[in-house]
Amino acid sequence: MDDTNAAIRSVLIVGGGTAGWMTAAALSHALGERCQITLVESDEIGTVGVGEATIPPIRLFNDTLGIAEADFLRETKGSFKLGIEFVDWAKLGHRYFHPFGTFGKPFDLVAVHQHWLAARAAGSTIPLDDLSMAWAAASRGRFAAPMTDPRSVASTFDYAYHFDAGLYAAFLRRYAEARGVSRVEGRVGDVALHGETGHVAHVGLRDGRRIDADFFVDCSGFRGLLIEGALATGYEDWAHWLPCDRAVAVPCATGGDGMTPYTRSTARAAGWQWRIPLQHRTGNGYVYCSRHISDDEATATLMANLDGEALSEPRLLRFTTGRRRTFWNRNVIAIGLASGFMEPLESTSIHLIQTGIAKLLAYFPTRDFSPLLIDEYNRVAITEYERIRDFLILHYKLTSRDDAPLWRDCAAMTIPDTLALKIAHFRQGGRLIARDMDLFGPASWLAVHIGQLNHPLGSDPLLDSSKAAAASTTFIGRLSEAMATMARSMPTHESYLQRLTRSMA
Ligand code: FAD
Numbered sequence: 001m002d003d004t005n006a007a008i009r010s011v012l013i014v015g016g017g018t019a020g021w022m023t024a025a026a027l028s029h030a031l032g033e034r035c036q037i038t039l040v041e042s043d044e045i046g047t048v049g050v051g052e053a054t055i056p057p058i059r060l061f062n063d064t065l066g067i068a069e070a071d072f073l074r075e076t077k078g079s080f081k082l083g084i085e086f087v088d089w090a091k092l093g094h095r096y097f098h099p100f101g102t103f104g105k106p107f108d109l110v111a112v113h114q115h116w117l118a119a120r121a122a123g124s125t126i127p128l129d130d131l132s133m134a135w136a137a138a139s140r141g142r143f144a145a146p147m148t149d150p151r152s153v154a155s156t157f158d159y160a161y162h163f164d165a166g167l168y169a170a171f172l173r174r175y176a177e178a179r180g181v182s183r184v185e186g187r188v189g190d191v192a193l194h195g196e197t198g199h200v201a202h203v204g205l206r207d208g209r210r211i212d213a214d215f216f217v218d219c220s221g222f223r224g225l226l227i228e229g230a231l232a233t234g235y236e237d238w239a240h241w242l243p244c245d246r247a248v249a250v251p252c253a254t255g256g257d258g259m260t261p262y263t264r265s266t267a268r269a270a271g272w273q274w275r276i277p278l279q280h281r282t283g284n285g286y287v288y289c290s291r292h293i294s295d296d297e298a299t300a301t302l303m304a305n306l307d308g309e310a311l312s313e314p315r316l317l318r319f320t321t322g323r324r325r326t327f328w329n330r331n332v333i334a335i336g337l338a339s340g341f342m343e344p345l346e347s348t349s350i351h352l353i354q355t356g357i358a359k360l361l362a363y364f365p366t367r368d369f370s371p372l373l374i375d376e377y378n379r380v381a382i383t384e385y386e387r388i389r390d391f392l393i394l395h396y397k398l399t400s401r402d403d404a405p406l407w408r409d410c411a412a413m414t415i416p417d418t419l420a421l422k423i424a425h426f427r428q429g430g431r432l433i434a435r436d437m438d439l440f441g442p443a444s445w446l447a448v449h450i451g452q453l454n455h456p457l458g459s460d461p462l463l464d465s466s467k468a469a470a471a472s473t474t475f476i477g478r479l480s481e482a483m484a485t486m487a488r489s490m491p492t493h494e495s496y497l498q499r500l501t502r503s504m505a
Contacts, residue, residue, distance in 0.1 A: 006366035008035055008214045014188060014203060014226060015219035016041025018051055018165050019336020019353045021172035022061070023217050026357045028179035029065050039176070040184040040203070040211060047169065048221060048317065048337060050249045052276045052283045053081060053263045053347040054160040055439075056100050061354045065175065074501040075171045077279040078163035080143045080261045080493060082134040084346070086451055088267040091400045096127075096451030097262070098346075099134030101146075101157030102443045104479045112479075113446050114460040115472035117430055121459070122469035128450045130480040133157040136487035138262040143493040153482050160347070162263065162276045162283075184211065188220070191230035199331040199369075200226055214367055217360075218334040222341070227324055227334035234325035235340070241393045241415065242321040243406065244271045244343050248299045249285035249315050253308030256282075261493040265345065268301060269293065269404040274344065275307070279497070282307055287343050292406045319343075327381045328374045333360055340385060345395060348388050348439070355384055383437045390419040391440045391448070397423070398452030423454065430456035 011027060013020050016039055024039045031037065062072055072078065083099040090096070104112040116128055129135045134157040137143060147154040177183060186205035194201045202212040203226075218226040227233050239245060254277065264275040271288030286302040293301075299314050323340030327333060335356040342348060359380060363373040397415050401407035415423075418435065425431040426449045432442040463472070491499075 006368055008365065008367060010036040010038070010213040011215045011217060012203065012211055012213035013037065013039040013217045013219055015039075015221060015336070015338070016169065016173070016183070017047035017049065017219060017221055017336060018169050018350060019221075019338070019356075020217075020219035021169040021176060022350075022353050023219055023335055023357055023360075024176035024181045025065055025172040025179075026061075026361065028176045028181050030361050033180060037176075037181045038184060038211060038213070039181055040186055040188060040205070042187040043185060044187060047166065049166045049169070050247075050283065050285060050315075050317070051165045051344070051350050052278070053084075053162050053274070053344070055347055055351050056158045056160045057351055057354060058160055061357075067175070070500050072168075072171070073161065073163070073497065076161075076163035076167040078161045079259055079278055079497060081160045081162050081263060082138040082143070082157065082261050083132075084263045084265055085138075086265050086267070086395070088401075089265070089272070089395060089399060090452045092403065094453075096447065097129045097132060097135045097138070098444060098447040098451065099129075099132035099138075099157065100159055101132065101134050103128060103131040103446065104483075105153065105156055107475055110460055110462050111430075111432075111442075113450075114430055114463055115468075115475050117456060117459055118463055118468045118472040119476045122473055124473050124476060126476055126480050128447070130483070131476065132447075133483050133486065134159070134262075136480075136483035137490055138260065140487050140490075141258070141260065141493050142487050142490035143261045143496045144490040152486075153479070154486050159261075162278055164278055164280075165350075184209075188225055191226055193230060197330065198231075200230060214331065215365065216332045218332055218338040219336045221337045222319060224324070224334060224338040226332045227327075227329060227338055231329045231332060233329045233334075235320070236322045236325055237320055238322040238342070238389060239320060241389065241413065242343055242396070243289040243291070243409070244287045245319060245321070246290050246295065246298070247285050247287045247317045247319070247343075248295065248302050249283070249317065250302060250306070250313070251281045251283050251311045252306040253311060254280075254282055256307030259494060259497075263347065266305075267399075267401070267407075270298065270406050272345070273302060273305060281311055285344075287345070289406050292404070323382070323385045326374075326378045327356070328377045331369055333377070335360070339381075342385070342389060342392055345392050346388070346440070348392075351439070352384065352388075356381065380437070384439065386416075386418070387435060387438050388440075390416055390422070391438075391444070393419055394423070394445070394448050395452065398449070398454050400453055423449075426454060427456060429458045429460060 189206040259277040270293035276283035396410035
């Protein structure tokens with residue numbers, strides 16, 4: 001088929017949550033006038049809207065769209081995020097930090113953490129966290145953008161944002177509408193398929209209107225109206241590895257530690273609680289396993305553990321962890337919750353929306369919908385999902401908690417071979433095995449292995465054992481001191497944010 005004649009002329013995005021409006025904004029930016037983009041959403045149904053914590057690549061998404069950081073943070077009442085503090089995950093009373101960035105800077109061929117292990121074996125009590133510039137700043141409530149000079153310790157960290165997902169969707173809606181996206185308010189009732197190809201032909205709205213398109217993006221949330229409702233694509237259930245299946249969420253007034261530049265995840269008896277500070281409020285939620293706690297008990301636990309007065313009624317959400325068997329089926333691609341869901345432990349859902357959009361643009365089809373493109377999209381998307389899944393399971397599997405059935409079950413569960421191999425390598429010699437398309441790099445894996453008390457039995461043979469302990473101890477001490485000094489010179493998170501958002505207003 002001639003590519004010019006076969007070009008996609010119209011795209012319909014079904015759903016206007018974070019996924020729908022991120023897709024609409026990116027497609028309008030990339031395709032311009034070449035293609036009619038329509039988004040249908042229903043105010044009556046509403047959105048999930050609790051996705052508030054992100055990881056560093058979100059900055060690339062905003063940058064690509066030409067969105068200035070100051071505008072974005074002002075419009076979404078956002079804050080900076082340097083990583084996640086995990087409390088009570090390894091055992092009660094224990095905490096650690098998963099930082100964005102690396103642990104220090106290498107000073108020889110041996111990985112920094114091997115020096116830390118050698119120093120620790122020789123009696124050093126410096127925690128691994130103290131070798132993270134992100135934690136040095138986060139623990140002091142400080143923030144400044146990383147430096148570009150690779151000689152400075154201030155170049156060794158990275159950052160993301162917390163933001164109000166509803167405000168972000170509204171912001172992107174304005175962006176997309178200004179670039180020609182038409183929004184239709186209405187409730188999708190039925191979906192019609194072409195008899196011959198089984199492709200989606202049009203969606204019908206409950207009020208009788210009908211919307212045709214060449215290509216459909218299913219952003220309808222957990223419902224998966226097109227990918228599942230119309231095409232019955234199938235779902236792979238991962239609840240045996242990631243057992244939490246519900247969440248109760250509520251915002252509260254800012255209190256406690258205030259607007260920390262990091263997310264906190266506190267393990268509870270039947271799951272874990274998030275704390276995400278924004279400019280105007282703090283987001284909270286208890287993600288739990290319904291086999292181990294009732295909705296009422298989970299809600300009571302959440303409400304008893306807020307920093308300040310609740311600002312709305314708690315909201316209950318149900319989900320099944322897993323993914324669609326394929327993400328792109330015929331002329332429908334599922335993005336966002338319609339494609340699957342892994343609990344928000346490492347803030348990966350919005351990132352998966354972003355990578356879905358990036359792949360959609362990389363493999364943008366013509367009307368012949370080449371199976372070559374569809375297969376490649378699915379292969380990459382499935383791998384991305386599985387890599388993240390393994391990283392999330394790591395947090396549960398490595399727990400030493402035995403005070404509640406959920407944690408005992410998790411410690412005893414069988415895990416994917418891909419993950420078992422990584423744990424075995426780290427346990428044996430502190431080796432961080434990388435796999436293609438790992439979203440989380442060695443520093444992230446290191447943080448969770450050590451944080452969850454998976455200490456290696458052996459050390460790197462490249463370390464010269466006769467000199468190792470003393471040299472490593474000196475190196476580690478200097479590094480943590482340099483980071484503490486740098487952090488003390490940074491502005492507070494509040495003052496940096498205020499200066500940034502006001503200067504551009
Ligand atoms: P939704 O927000 O559900 O939007 C679906 C859209 O489809 C809505 O506009 C709705 O009106 C529309 N729709 C549905 N049916 C119809 C119909 N019949 N007719 C017309 N329109 C229809 N992600 C992160 O990255 N970080 C986090 O910290 C985070 N925390 C989370 C916590 C919880 C408890 C949950 C459940 C999710 C979390 N997520 C997080 C995920 C994040 O919320 C979602 O990835 C994100 O909001 C995208 O959702 P969505 O747009 O796919 O779906």
